Amino acid sequence: MRWVASYGRAGLATALALTGACGADVGIAPAPAAPQSVARPPEISAASPPQPPAGWSRLTLDGEPLPEDGMGKLWGVAPDHAYADGNRWGAPLYRWDGRGWRPIRQREGEAVTAIWASGEDNVFVATAEGTTDTGGSRVSIAHSNGAEWTTSRWHRVVRGLWGPSPGEAWAVGDGGLIQRHVKGRWRQERSPTRAHLSAVWGSGPDDVWAVGTGGTVLRWRGDAWASVPSGTDRALTSVWGSGPDDVWIAAWGVGVGGLLHWDGSSFTLGEQCRYATMVFTTGPRDVWADNGQGNTCHFDGVSWRFFALPVDKRVVAFWGERDRVLALAGPDVFEFVGPSAPAPTP
Numbered sequence: 001m002r003w004v005a006s007y008g009r010a011g012l013a014t015a016l017a018l019t020g021a022c023g024a025d026v027g028i029a030p031a032p033a034a035p036q037s038v039a040r041p042p043e044i045s046a047a048s049p050p051q052p053p054a055g056w057s058r059l060t061l062d063g064e065p066l067p068e069d070g071m072g073k074l075w076g077v078a079p080d081h082a083y084a085d086g087n088r089w090g091a092p093l094y095r096w097d098g099r100g101w102r103p104i105r106q107r108e109g110e111a112v113t114a115i116w117a118s119g120e121d122n123v124f125v126a127t128a129e130g131t132t133d134t135g136g137s138r139v140s141i142a143h144s145n146g147a148e149w150t151t152s153r154w155h156r157v158v159r160g161l162w163g164p165s166p167g168e169a170w171a172v173g174d175g176g177l178i179q180r181h182v183k184g185r186w187r188q189e190r191s192p193t194r195a196h197l198s199a200v201w202g203s204g205p206d207d208v209w210a211v212g213t214g215g216t217v218l219r220w221r222g223d224a225w226a227s228v229p230s231g232t233d234r235a236l237t238s239v240w241g242s243g244p245d246d247v248w249i250a251a252w253g254v255g256v257g258g259l260l261h262w263d264g265s266s267f268t269l270g271e272q273c274r275y276a277t278m279v280f281t282t283g284p285r286d287v288w289a290d291n292g293q294g295n296t297c298h299f300d301g302v303s304w305r306f307f308a309l310p311v312d313k314r315v316v317a318f319w320g321e322r323d324r325v326l327a328l329a330g331p332d333v334f335e336f337v338g339p340s341a342p343a344p345t346p
Contacts, residue, residue, distance in 0.1 A: 054338025056296070056309050056327065062100035066331035067091075071101075074328055075115040075161075076319020083123060084317075084328065085112035093125060096333075105142075105149065116161035116169060121146035124169060124181075126158035141171065141186070152186060160200040160210065170220075172197035172210045178218075178225060192218065192227050201239045203247075211236035211249050217260075217267075230260060230267050238278040248279045248287055259289060272304040273297040280318035280325075288325060290315040296327065309334060 072087035080098030092103035110127035117123040123144040139154040156177045163169035169181040176191040195216040202208030206222035215232040218225050234251040241247035245264030258271035275292035285301030294312040298305050313330040320326045325336045
């Protein structure tokens, strides 16, 4: 809150040069023959094969093609394990198995507003009927234990789900909604805001962050939620990090956005990714964000780089781990190929 390319090698040729001298005058002892000289072959160095340029590569998926409008909300458990909805009213819930998407649950007249899972036996899906911007006519969270689904009704739309462990989860949403799932039950938590909360993430059970409209940032330290000054009034749409002192938040403004970074004491706003609406990290030196139609940006701990997708679509979500980061854009899944983050410091 985790393809193989082959290259040819040039052959090497070694030439041997032989030189010598012979012959003598009558009566004169022949001069000793000059020793033959053999040229030494050049040193052969084991050169590394050329590396492909870093960038996004579209994966070939098994099964039937997805609709052109692609997927909506997504949560990735691992590179070969994720859940996403079909981005349409009543579309199925899908599971990603590393090769393609498989429908696992049919929905009826609902829009998915958030997904979180820790594994196949612990999947949460928040839904709303009607117009979700106005709260919908019916709001619920469905939970799967791997064998069956159970549903609980809610009074406000849930926009974000996340949990530190299989036995605990947080839900945030409209009107400052904050609820906690413990021992199989949801309970209301005291919220210090009435702003709409859009996302939640934490580095552990006693360090959880929630973000929302008007620059709202909340933090849970194990006993209560408290407001944290963000220094902006922009809509905050996504939060992710690698620890209590390394938290990133996507800050969306009118026509321009950026990324807030928490260093353990305060936030700073950078506009390197001016059109970011989501952020994802696998560590402090591997930060990803979308950057408008067909573009992504990456921070390696030192500088930002920009990588275009081969399609003109906005990234819906990133997921994976340090050595394999995936992105969903429209109906397509892309894998980042090439070095993205520096090797860990010994």
